[in-house]
Amino acid sequence: MNLHPQDFLLFVDVLRRESGLVLAPGQEYLLKSRLAPVADRYGVDDLAGVAREIRMGSPQVLRDVVEAMSTHETSFFRDMLPFRQLQEKVLPALMRARDDKTLRIWSAGCASGQEAYSVAMLLHDMGIAHEGWKYDILATDISHQVLEKAKTASYTAFEAQRGVPVTTLLRHFNQADDMWAVKPHIRDAVKFRQLNLLEGAGHLGQFDLILCRNVLIYFDAGTRLSVLSDLRASLKRDGVLMLGAAETPPAEAAGLRLLDGVMGGYVRPNAE
Ligand SMILES: C[S@@+](CC[C@H](N)C(=O)[O-])C[C@H]1O[C@@H](n2cnc3c(N)ncnc32)[C@H](O)[C@@H]1O
Structure with missing residues (x-):
């Protein structure tokens, strides 16, 4: 051609x-x-x-x-370590800092939804709802096509089993023929919406935690900086941004501080 x-x-x-x-x-x-x-x-x-x-x-x-x-490559609990660090460090620290027992979480560039559903599974398994916590998880992507798939919450055996421990799989999925459907208690915790990160996100309000993993790598330096500044503005004070494991964007220039011991983790400093 x-x-x-x-x-x-x-x-x-x-x-x-x-x-x-x-x-x-x-x-x-x-x-x-x-x-x-x-x-x-x-x-x-x-x-x-x-x-x-x-x-x-x-x-x-x-x-x-x-x-x-667009590249829509993704998987449940992608890279695993950041999810363990979310569970062990990031979420407990955020919860200590929030008196209102409410967490707002955003998966920005969510592709077919695995990242957002992974966070929902994590929060469910931490049992924080039983301690009176409420959380909402918003997942956005520029692509209408992947969002349609994400909303079905139905995955092939390969997609579902890749990265998901067997016990988690059995707890949070129903198998129907050769597809694996995320169970309603996880599926209903996530809302999907189309959003182009280049067009700003101020109208979404502010979040305690944003995951924007493996999205900025496709942008040039100027676009990366401008999207990072928008993401920072979308974080509450002390809020945390998780980027992809191998990403080293100019986060400090966007007013974010590296979070020690958390892979791809940045925090919006409190004192501003
Ligand atoms: C490689 S996937 C990453 C998915 C998931 N965050 C992960 O790490 O597994 C990148 C996603 O970013 C989305 N994306 C690319 N440019 C975007 C933009 N300008 N606004 C919103 N989403 C975008 C793509 O459609 C794609 O689904």
């Missing part, structure tokens, strides 16, 4: 503007492989046809291009 240099630049430009995704020269192969199904869907022969639709201002093509180019 051919890709003209002007069309490559057009895709680079719209993807950066619409979703923050940065494509470097040399990643033409990624465009070609991921956008071939979009070209097929619109009955055009090659990526020049997709580019033409975008130039003509088709919002649906633009949305499909952004969807096709």
Whole structure:
């Protein structure tokens, strides 16, 4: 499939503007492989046809291009250690600092929902509801497609069993044929909503804990800093932001302090 240099630049430009995704020269192969199904869907022969639709201002093509180019890789309890640290350090510290016995949690860039449901399972198993705690978990993503899957709360055996201990699996999933459905007591604890992180999140209010893991890695430095500043503003004082294990964004520049002993953990300092 051919890709003209002007069309490559057009895709680079719209993807950066619409979703923050940065494509470097040399990643033409990624465009070609991921956008071939979009070209097929619109009955055009090659990526020049997709580019033409975008130039003509088709919002649906633009949305499909952004969807096709996003990476939705995720799993339950991804990387495991951060979830253990949430349970042992982050959540107990937050609970000591909150008199109102309420926690607001946001999974930003939640993909197909595994991260948010993992947090719901963790909170359930900590038994904090029995101690009078209330929590709500909001999960957002730019992609309508993954959100539809997330809302079904139904996963293949591979997706469900990857990273989930057997006891957790049996406690929180029902098996139906070859799919595994998250049980209602976990499913109902999470609300899903479409949100583009580039468009700000002030209207969501503030949170005690935000997970934005493996999302910023696709952005350029300027976009990362600006999204981080927004996330910081969405945290209550003492609130914690969890980033992906391998991410080292300019969090300090965004007014966040590294949280000792918590992988990918940052805190919004209290004294501001
Ligand atoms: C690799 S997944 C990470 C999922 C999960 N947080 C995890 O760590 O397993 C990245 C997700 O970020 C979403 N995303 C990318 N750009 C976004 C944006 N501008 N606003 C909101 N979500 C975005 C993608 O659609 C994708 O589902």
